[in-house]
Amino acid sequence: MGNVGATEVPVLLSPEGLRIDGRRLDELRPIRIEAGALHQADGSAFVEWGANKVMAAVYGPREVHPRHLQQNNKAVIQCKYNMAAFSVDERKRPGLDRRSQEISKVIAEAFESVVFAEEFPRTSIDIYIEVLQANAGTRCAGLVAASVALADAGIPMVDLLPAVAVGKIAGKIALDLKKEEDNFGEADLPMALVPQSGRLVLLQMEGHMTPDELAASLDLGVRGCREIYEKMKAALRERYAATVPSGGTP
Amino acid sequence: MLVLPGEEIPSQGLKPGPGTYRVGGKVYASVLGLLSPRPPTVRVIPLSGRYIPKAGDVVLGTVTDVQGTFWLLDIGAPRWAPLHMTGTPWDVEVGETEKYLRVGDAVVVQVESLDATGRIGVTMQGEGLGKLEGGTIVRVAPARVGRVVGRNGSMIQTIVRHTGAKVTVGQNGRIWIDGNPEAIERVAAALRMIDEEGIRSGLTERVESYLTRSGPSSDRGPAVAPRESADRDAPPAPNDSDGERSESREEWE
């Protein structure tokens, strides 16, 4: 947001209503999801979303480290969102910064809202999200990757957790901002949806919106999440189709 | 039928069982797995993830910690399982646990109890349980154990018959193989086939064909099959896991 010192604002919306990459306002960037991309983790997923590349791995439920975090009645869900040094234009110093820690916290809490953690008392479910290439929307891409990784790890939960950001460019509400749109746009509203209940378990906002715009953004975001949800399910089906008896009727 | 977390399940009046949950009169899957209606309940058998212990399961573990009166075992479950010194065939004195089992030792134990805190009670008292000496351990996904065993133990018996190896299959997907190095190698390769191949009918035949091609025991005929190991080691057959049955059913078609 708000790229200080930027002089030239690109034309974010053409007279025909198309965005810089030719998308309509309600259109997602291309998304590719690969479930089970890693070998060591209990579950994993790789997500390419526009020019984002994000890997997620899940370990657990397993013994809690450090032990004092152990909870007697449920699993503790720990998340580490991290950006590779080379994932952004200006090299990022390795290590967790305040932004990464905040994102890790809200993602962990989003998953705590859907995982049946009480099935695994005194254990830890560890979620690792590595942003390898960033182009706006990495927390949503990370959340989607982590959600598929959790399903791949056999973790019981209410639902998968699709996520997307809605923004505002050239005064219009737009789905799934890419970097230039994010830099010069007027608002950014990432959210994660529980499709089963229709509720949001991650919601952040920065920028300027009227109440009407916010309402429209929420509706657009939920529609976007439902579209992503289908892609997440397709990725998991693709990964597991071969392990299921064909045509087996219940 | 493959179901994913959050997908509504046609429950047809059945009660929600493991791997499912109910909200507002509807039943949904909570894990990725196979839908398995078994009146009066409907459940989902997980296709992935860590080993979730059940009382009665025979499992392989590795000692990860030694305390004064017990050892902690990694059995691939969410938590380490304490094996108390009184749960062994030995007469262990307090503080002398390390004389019997050390970190890195491999054991076969049986899951006895599970409590609400996730504590897994295991015992080493029972036939076929104890410390493992020699041989090696390979791993398959816990969800694939049913296929390793096969319908009524058919798969594991085929493997044992063709290789002459001793094989102990843990319900946690850890499998102990003993025998001459060549036999161990062939069993390990057969297990890799089972772990990696998708479900198609005729897997037993393909594994058998590999074993016939790969080794000298085909020349010697099936006489070397050590019966007791086949009996002892194929774990208590159907072991009431529906996933295994439905897979075996497919196998069979």
Added chain:
Amino acid sequence: MSEEVTAEILMTHILDLAAEGKRMDGRGPDEYRAVSVEPGFVATADGSALARVGNTTVLAGIKLEPGKPFPDTPNAGVLTTNAELIPLSSPTFEPGPPQPGAIEVSRVVDRAIRAADTLDLTRLVVTPGEKTWVCYVDMHVLDHAGNLIDAASLAALTALSHATVPAKRFEVGDADYPLEVQHYPVECTFVRLGDTIVVDPTFEEEQAAQGRLTVATDENGRIVAMQKGLVGAFSPDDVKEVVRRALVHGDRLRAIAKGGPR
């Protein structure tokens, strides 16, 4: 994290097999796992490569930024190498500051790159004593199935040899230009399993190993870096033998690192 204790009988089995010249995955002692590199994996980097050695995966990214030369080397550019053994890649890694293992990987890779004069550091200097390119090599381990050093070195070399100096972006020049690589050092790692020395160890073989030896060679058959690691010992004859084998593997690995479109 001590969760992953490798069973003693598994390690004994690995040693027994090695005594017969065999390995768990069916390889011979001098057989390397399948190797592939994918240059240009990360568009935000100035150079990048994903290297796979069996199931081990390492991603390297290069970033070049203008900075100041060190006061004692006003005519040399700056090269900084960093490896992250992130907990995503193995149940044995913990979150937190770099562990000694990660520091060893980055230092061994760094040593080979530096000693081989892979980059002509003087050519990175813009104004002596004042301004130079700082070249960051960041290695990210994604999947740890053994032999991180070789995989990291392959990823780093491939990334460097496909890198671009972003002169235009930083207004140091009119146009970006390729980073010039003058030599191609690759690491080749062996472990001792009893009397047998095997190349390209898996994670389990590293657990069973009685010593690890890494030899970096360049395209002229020079040995440019070595590292003995883990508990164990090698005789001078062992070392000579390992060097001979490392030269052979090195040529093949180098060809893989050099391959692919720029």
